[in-house]
Amino acid sequence: MALRAIAGKKTLTLGLGFGPSGAAAAASFPGLGSGLHARGLVTFSLPDLPYDYGALEPAISGEIMQLHHQKHHQTYITNYNKALEQLEEAMTKGDSSKVVHLQSAIKFNGGGHINHSIFWQNLKPANEGGGEPPHGSLGWAIDTDFGSLEALVKTMNAEGTALQGSGWVWLALDREVKKLKVETTANQDPLVTKGANLVPLLGIDVWEHAYYLQYKNVRPDYLKNIWKVMNWKYASGVYEKEVA
Amino acid sequence: MGFHLLSPSYCCGYQPSPPISHGLLRFRPVTGIPKPSPKGQLHQSRRASKVLAYYGITTPPYKLDALEPYMSQRTLELHWGKHHRDYVDSLNKQLVKSPLYGHTMEELIKVTYNNGNPLPEFNNAAQVWNHDFFWESMQSGGGKLPQGGVLQQIEKDFDSYSNFRDTFVESAMALFGSGWVWLVLRTEEKKLSVVRTSNAICPLVWGDIPIIALDMWEHAYYLDYKDDREKYINTFMDNLVSWHAATVRMLRAEAFVNLGEPKIPVA
Numbered sequence: 001m002a003l004r005a006i007a008g009k010k011t012l013t014l015g016l017g018f019g020p021s022g023a024a025a026a027a028s029f030p031g032l033g034s035g036l037h038a039r040g041l042v043t044f045s046l047p048d049l050p051y052d053y054g055a056l057e058p059a060i061s062g063e064i065m066q067l068h069h070q071k072h073h074q075t076y077i078t079n080y081n082k083a084l085e086q087l088e089e090a091m092t093k094g095d096s097s098k099v100v101h102l103q104s105a106i107k108f109n110g111g112g113h114i115n116h117s118i119f120w121q122n123l124k125p126a127n128e129g130g131g132e133p134p135h136g137s138l139g140w141a142i143d144t145d146f147g148s149l150e151a152l153v154k155t156m157n158a159e160g161t162a163l164q165g166s167g168w169v170w171l172a173l174d175r176e177v178k179k180l181k182v183e184t185t186a187n188q189d190p191l192v193t194k195g196a197n198l199v200p201l202l203g204i205d206v207w208e209h210a211y212y213l214q215y216k217n218v219r220p221d222y223l224k225n226i227w228k229v230m231n232w233k234y235a236s237g238v239y240e241k242e243v244a
Numbered sequence: 245m246g247f248h249l250l251s252p253s254y255c256c257g258y259q260p261s262p263p264i265s266h267g268l269l270r271f272r273p274v275t276g277i278p279k280p281s282p283k284g285q286l287h288q289s290r291r292a293s294k295v296l297a298y299y300g301i302t303t304p305p306y307k308l309d310a311l312e313p314y315m316s317q318r319t320l321e322l323h324w325g326k327h328h329r330d331y332v333d334s335l336n337k338q339l340v341k342s343p344l345y346g347h348t349m350e351e352l353i354k355v356t357y358n359n360g361n362p363l364p365e366f367n368n369a370a371q372v373w374n375h376d377f378f379w380e381s382m383q384s385g386g387g388k389l390p391q392g393g394v395l396q397q398i399e400k401d402f403d404s405y406s407n408f409r410d411t412f413v414e415s416a417m418a419l420f421g422s423g424w425v426w427l428v429l430r431t432e433e434k435k436l437s438v439v440r441t442s443n444a445i446c447p448l449v450w451g452d453i454p455i456i457a458l459d460m461w462e463h464a465y466y467l468d469y470k471d472d473r474e475k476y477i478n479t480f481m482d483n484l485v486s487w488h489a490a491t492v493r494m495l496r497a498e499a500f501v502n503l504g505e506p507k508i509p510v511a
Contacts, residue, residue, distance in 0.1 A: 071471040108420045164367050165422035165443035166462070187421035208422075208462035209471065217326045217463060 041088050043081040046074050047117055055125035059225040061214045069120070072209055076112030076188070083109055111188035115168055115203060122202050124231035134232040138201075138239045145180040155182050157223040160206045171202040171235065175242050199242055201235040298339050299349065299372060301332045304379035311384060314483045319467050327463055328375040335368035349373050350448055357449040370444040374424060377446075378457050383486035390487040393509025394455075394494050401436040409481055411438045412458075416477045419460050425477075427456040427490070429497045434504075453497040455490050 049069055054062030083105040090098035124130035133149055134142065146152040152171070159182055160169040167186045174181055176197040183194045191200045204226060211222035304324060309317040339345055344365060347355060353373055356366035389405060390398060402408035408427075415438050416425040423442040430437050430452050439447055440460075447454050458480050465476040491511050 067470055075471070104420070167421075208466060212463060212466045213470075216322055217330070 041084060043084060044077050044113060046077055049120050051125050056123055056229045059229045064213050068210060073116040076109045080109035080113050108188050111190045114190045115188055118200055118203050119205055121234050122231050123229050126229055129233060130229035130231055131227060132232060134236050136236055137243065138236040141180055153227055159184050160204055160223045161220050163206050166207040169204045169206060170200050172198040173201055173239055173242055175199050178243055199238065201238050202230065298336050298345055299332055301329050302376050306384055311382060311484060314479050316468050323463060331368045331371040335365060335372055338365045338368060353446060353448050367444045370446045374444065374446050374457065377454060378459050380489050381456050381486055382484045383488065386486045387481060387483040390490060392511060394487060394491050397436055413477050415440045416458060416460055417474060422461040425458045425460055426454050428452040428454050429501055431501050434501055455493050456485055
């Protein structure tokens, strides 16, 4: 029992210590755990950004990117790991009320980790192709389901602006009917909470921390500018894999 | 603190006409008052006229730099001047097409909350009220300890002030997403309690009486504290919270909730 506790603690600190300088393998697959407890509990660490903090300027400032990545995302991961450990303990003890009680912390922090891991992949510096409109099958699907790319952007911006409080606005693929949809989720709820068949292609974080330092209360300006660094290649990749 | 619609300062020169049979008050333009008006001119017909404003924005009871260095002037300028003002403007816009006028702000919140199925106006109405309450929950030279009746009640309901403070801080830290943390007087249980609410929800909707509020939306602290919520919350407790306002509110609350033997708070 003591051995397990020691082994667990050590790998946990190892897992958390990866930070921006390591975990290269984890970066290519968002959400992949990289710490292992003796009993097999997988914990998570902060994935690297595939670009510098300042690379998305002027659409998103370097200051925001650094805080967003190193503080906010890291906090979600830290608390997610904590909740997972507590869950494992509660499950081992058969403590049902603790297990259920932990679900909201897992949904919030785990969701935060999932959502932000996707978000970093959704963004790309303008000089590396960020903002380039989608071609191929995703482009046609957008025209079919929304009329045009402009109409889609307009819809997503409207939904994002209208969202009360904190949350995300998504371009989603309903993998069952093979149609694109715009969805919003509250707080850090991942897209699946809106439908088990929904696959996230693009997500825009409309929590105030995502834009406040730069855009203050003018969320519409943030939404207008973020399309200049949108990584449509990632979205197309996910889309093509799903409809193949 | 309700907004009374018949008060001239909010009516911009309009006067209510005598009540019509179905009880709805309508506002008619007063003739002879020169006013720059959009294309809906002053006309004297008996048709329903366009109302220009329902609710106004109140100013915080201190200058915008009064809470420095704990809450910067820049934050106040944005938080009050933009966010709070936007809620007021949006609410007024919504109410143009809505049959909901004639309420005080507190009534409007309860009506639009609609027992948990909030109407579209709820968010704006509640946020207007919440922010008014928030500005008045703070003061320059705030923090320190409550005194007199408030302290006694806190010690009765939380065992000690530091217990209360810990509960308040923990509650604020545990909030997921946007929301507020409140010290309320629960009307049913007749005791003080710490509650946290999401987004715009306000304890008025449950019939409880708010005593202190802390805005935990990110726009409230991000410019000054970035992601360090703990520092913001502690600074609020140590340097900003107005126990004077809390005392006044408790006094008023005791007119509605019987807290036992008469207490005469030493303010």
